[in-house]
Amino acid sequence: MPPGAKESIQQIKLDHELHTCPDCGYTDGFHVSFKKVKSSKKCHVVLICPQCHARYQTEWKASLDNEVLKLNGRT
């Protein structure tokens, strides 16, 4: 975790458009990371503010299905 990173993950919801950090007001969007859901092939999408490093858990899930694994295996 980079210096200044916040450990707690806050919940965030998409209203109309989501590009502003509620913590620091940064307006140019977020980094995206993924957090695996235990005993599932899905993962939560976690947004990270590039400026203040606040982490936001969304309600969106990404699927780690076989298609993704096949695509990753191609060269």
Ligand SMILES: [Zn+2]
């Ligand atoms: Zn921020």
